[in-house]
Amino acid sequence: xxxxxxxxxxxxxxAVGQTTLKLLKQRNFPVRDLRAFASARSTGKTVKxxxxxxxxxxxxxxxxxxxxxxxxxxxSEQSRQFAPFAVxxxxxVVDKSSAFRxxxxxxxxxxxxxxxxxxxxxxxxxCPNCTTIVTVMPLKPIHDAGxxxxxxxxxxxxxxxxxxxxxAALREETLAWARGEKIEPRxxxxxxxFNVIPHIDKFGEGGYTGEEMKLVGEMRKILALPDLAVSPxxxxxxxxxxxxIAVNVETETKVTAAAARAAFERFQGLRVVDDPAHNxxxxxxxxxxxxxCLVGRIREDLGVANALNFWVAxxxxxxxxxxxxxxxxxxxx
Amino acid sequence: xxxxxxxxxxxxxxAVGQTTLKLLKQRNFPVRDLRAFASARSTGKTVKxxxxxxxxxxxxxxxxxxxxxxxxxxxSEQSRQFAPFAVxxxxxVVDKSSAFRxxxxxxxxxxxxxxxxxxxxxxxxxCPNCTTIVTVMPLKPIHDAGxxxxxxxxxxxxxxxxxxxxxAALREETLAWARGEKIEPRxxxxxxxFNVIPHIDKFGEGGYTGEEMKLVGEMRKILALPDLAVSPxxxxxxxxxxxxIAVNVETETKVTAAAARAAFERFQGLRVVDDPAHNxxxxxxxxxxxxxCLVGRIREDLGVANALNFWVAxxxxxxxxxxxxxxxxxxxx
Numbered sequence: 001x002x003x004x005x006x007x008x009x010x011x012x013x014x015a016v017g018q019t020t021l022k023l024l025k026q027r028n029f030p031v032r033d034l035r036a037f038a039s040a041r042s043t044g045k046t047v048k049x050x051x052x053x054x055x056x057x058x059x060x061x062x063x064x065x066x067x068x069x070x071x072x073x074x075x076s077e078q079s080r081q082f083a084p085f086a087v088x089x090x091x092x093v094v095d096k097s098s099a100f101r102x103x104x105x106x107x108x109x110x111x112x113x114x115x116x117x118x119x120x121x122x123x124x125x126x127c128p129n130c131t132t133i134v135t136v137m138p139l140k141p142i143h144d145a146g147x148x149x150x151x152x153x154x155x156x157x158x159x160x161x162x163x164x165x166x167x168a169a170l171r172e173e174t175l176a177w178a179r180g181e182k183i184e185p186r187x188x189x190x191x192x193x194f195n196v197i198p199h200i201d202k203f204g205e206g207g208y209t210g211e212e213m214k215l216v217g218e219m220r221k222i223l224a225l226p227d228l229a230v231s232p233x234x235x236x237x238x239x240x241x242x243x244x245i246a247v248n249v250e251t252e253t254k255v256t257a258a259a260a261r262a263a264f265e266r267f268q269g270l271r272v273v274d275d276p277a278h279n280x281x282x283x284x285x286x287x288x289x290x291x292x293c294l295v296g297r298i299r300e301d302l303g304v305a306n307a308l309n310f311w312v313a314x315x316x317x318x319x320x321x322x323x324x325x326x327x328x329x330x331x332x333x
Numbered sequence: 334x335x336x337x338x339x340x341x342x343x344x345x346x347x348a349v350g351q352t353t354l355k356l357l358k359q360r361n362f363p364v365r366d367l368r369a370f371a372s373a374r375s376t377g378k379t380v381k382x383x384x385x386x387x388x389x390x391x392x393x394x395x396x397x398x399x400x401x402x403x404x405x406x407x408x409s410e411q412s413r414q415f416a417p418f419a420v421x422x423x424x425x426v427v428d429k430s431s432a433f434r435x436x437x438x439x440x441x442x443x444x445x446x447x448x449x450x451x452x453x454x455x456x457x458x459x460c461p462n463c464t465t466i467v468t469v470m471p472l473k474p475i476h477d478a479g480x481x482x483x484x485x486x487x488x489x490x491x492x493x494x495x496x497x498x499x500x501a502a503l504r505e506e507t508l509a510w511a512r513g514e515k516i517e518p519r520x521x522x523x524x525x526x527f528n529v530i531p532h533i534d535k536f537g538e539g540g541y542t543g544e545e546m547k548l549v550g551e552m553r554k555i556l557a558l559p560d561l562a563v564s565p566x567x568x569x570x571x572x573x574x575x576x577x578i579a580v581n582v583e584t585e586t587k588v589t590a591a592a593a594r595a596a597f598e599r600f601q602g603l604r605v606v607d608d609p610a611h612n613x614x615x616x617x618x619x620x621x622x623x624x625x626c627l628v629g630r631i632r633e634d635l636g637v638a639n640a641l642n643f644w645v646a647x648x649x650x651x652x653x654x655x656x657x658x659x660x661x662x663x664x665x666x
Binding site for chain 2: 150152154156170174175177178189190191194195196197198199203206207208216228229230231232233235237238239240244246248257274276277279281282283284285296297298299300301302303304307309311
């Protein structure tokens with residue numbers, strides 16, 4: 001029998017699905033057989049997997065026969081509907097939607113932080129929201145250094161976090177402006193070109209958005225700190241790829257800027273970019289296409305003793321989604 | 334003798350100078366005579382003041398003879414060099430540069446907050462940095478309601494904050510992208526189109542930028558709270574006009590979201606835009622051209638008892654600069 005895994009990529013035509021196909025090759029993931037699934041309107045299209053053209057199939061209850069690992073990035077409704085069929089067929093599901101993230105029986109995994117929690121899975125492993133992943137990566141080494149007490153996070157989120165339609169909106173709105181036309185909002189609630197929108201996902205209780213509450217709940221679960229004080233503000237900005245987050249943390253014991261820097265440098269998956277004298281700090285345009293999350297602007301708080309500011313940027317299609325999903329799948333090998 | 338003030342606008346060809354000329358007319362400021370000054374390379378150009386074309390003059394030590402009020406927005410070097418001549422000639426200087434802001438003998442004024450402090454001037458009144466003004470406006474009513482203990486501010490700053498060259502950079506870089514060309518950074522340290530840059534002004538001690546330290550020092554001075562804990566992160570975003578700031582505040586006594594909202598609504602110069610159900614919240618595209626600072630996303634902190642989050646946006650050329658300067662001049666009438 002051939003070695004390697006029989007993989008299903010669900011949502012293969014989407015931005016995250018496309019990146020997943022690319023990264024499976026780049027990382028030499030042991031793929032024996034690859035099947036691509038998407039919604040009915042993509043059926044019959046092909047997607048590239050290395051040099052191969054894979055014909056996209058429509059998902060149904062029987063799609064997962066013989067599949068070892070199913071990587072879902074088709075949205076939470078699709079995950080809720082079809083992941084149980086995959087599990088029943090004997091596949092392990094790595095789900096990148098929000099469907100199961102807060103389900104106490106489903107591990108929510110950032111491999112650099114809580115790989116051990118993956119062992120308890122019952123067929124489904126969940127991948128956090130993109131903003132959560134980029135924000136929580138530098139929080140773990142700070143927690144290990146000084147125990148986190150409070151996190152205040154303000155995000156600058158790229159349009160690709162809203163999928164291919166988000167990217168198209170920024171592109172089309174900007175091109176309209178370049179042609180001297182009036183900008184009509186395309187996908188977001190308002191114009192995103194030359195604007196910032198402090199609204200991602202639906203508004204809920206207390207005035208917080210779904211995106212903000214994901215950040216709170218998911219970070220607490222990943223860090224196993226159910227009472228961590230988190231103050232989130234999530235904002236869409238006219239950037240194509242890579243999210244940036246301004247973070248202020250308070251710790252139980254003092255973590256100096258030097259200690260934080262050293263902790264970041266030691267931490268797998270982070271890269272310190274913090275050389276103000278040479279104008280080097282994390283930015284979306286340098287985070288794009290990188291597997292690492294970039295952390296910089298590391299500063300001790302000016303007014304509070306045990307607090308730090310820093311700035312992190314990460315490619316939300318890679319570490320924020322596809323890469324983290326594949327890293328979870330690698331834990332299963 | 335004709336009534337009204339003899340006004341000098343120094344830096345008349347710049348973005349703030351242009352807005353100053355427009356607002357002097359719009360607000361029916363009692364102008365008897367208006368003279369426009371700029372650097373040597375603008376000499377002989379004209380600027381519009383209502384229907385009049387005013388010929389731009391080069392500044393020298395004798396420029397201020399007969400001037401009542403000199404509105405400076407030509408940069409701190411020009412202010413340092415020429416404001417003393419204006420004072421000597423009997424004019425009152427309203428300076429929009431950073432030259433005198435932290436000088437203890439110079440009042441630093443946001444009229445809605447500390448108009449009374451203007452009375453002690455000795456010829457120069459200083460106007461705060463644009464980001465400071467937009468951020469501090471909603472802080473005053475919160476301080477009055479519950480006494481401020483700590484402020485964490487993360488800014489999303491428009492390119493017009495960097496003057497006409499900043500605006501040109503975003504425009505030209507974006508047009509290059511639209512033509513399918515490689516984007517070359519024009520004015521900022523890096524590409525600003527489709528990017529965010531966590532670096533405004535020079536880096537200083539502790540890793541904070543000049544812009545961040547201005548926010549700290551100026552807010553403390555305006556609010557007369559020399560020990561206020563302020564944690565600043567200032568970021569340039571690809572927006573033409575209007576700055577936005579995500580603010581988290583801790584207070585001595587609890588200020589509920591409802592109480593904050595009521596305090597904002599009562600405060601001159603603020604407008605509450607906070608109707609999530611109808612996707613209404615402050616954004617640069619709606620703040621642009623408005624005299625008010627817009628405040629919304631008012632939420633009680635999820636993890637700390639006496640803390641609030643909110644989001645404020647303000648036209649940095651108006652309330653952030655020209656308007657605030659004229660309001661200071663109005664205090665002198």
